[in-house]
Amino acid sequence: MDINEATARAIAAERAISGLTVRELAARAGIPERSLMRVLQAEREIKVVQVAQLAEAFDIHPHEILERAEVILARAERDRPALEATVHAFPSRPAAGGTTVAEPRVIAAMEDYDGEDLVAEMESHEEQP
Numbered sequence: 001m002d003i004n005e006a007t008a009r010a011i012a013a014e015r016a017i018s019g020l021t022v023r024e025l026a027a028r029a030g031i032p033e034r035s036l037m038r039v040l041q042a043e044r045e046i047k048v049v050q051v052a053q054l055a056e057a058f059d060i061h062p063h064e065i066l067e068r069a070e071v072i073l074a075r076a077e078r079d080r081p082a083l084e085a086t087v088h089a090f091p092s093r094p095a096a097g098g099t100t101v102a103e104p105r106v107i108a109a110m111e112d113y114d115g116e117d118l119v120a121e122m123e124s125h126e127e128q129p
């Protein structure tokens with residue numbers, strides 16, 4: 001994961017907290033909906049201007065989005081060795097049709113944050129002095 005993807009996840013978490021739809025957020029931030037979708041999917045580099053527009057739409061400061069992105073990035077870096085060990089402990093197996101399917105435990109270990117853990121982690125960082 002890189003800082004762009006982590007920032008996209010921070011923005012997605014903020015959107016979930018705010019309860020805004022993508023369309024509503026795009027309108028509030030003055031960003032075309034398709035562009036916002038690309039940002040949220042980390043398909044496009046996030047511009048500083050967009051971070052500022054999104055922060056204003058969320059009624060927070062731009063640095064708060066970046067701080068949350070840093071938390072996400074640090075968490076991903078911290079969890080990477082455990083994930084790699086899990087993948088090696090439960091290798092993939094061939095499936096019908098020549099595709100490769102990971103064992104269910106590997107899939108569970110590789111699933112992305114569901115958002116709730118991320119929201120809780122971000123809130124706990126906000127509560128710290």
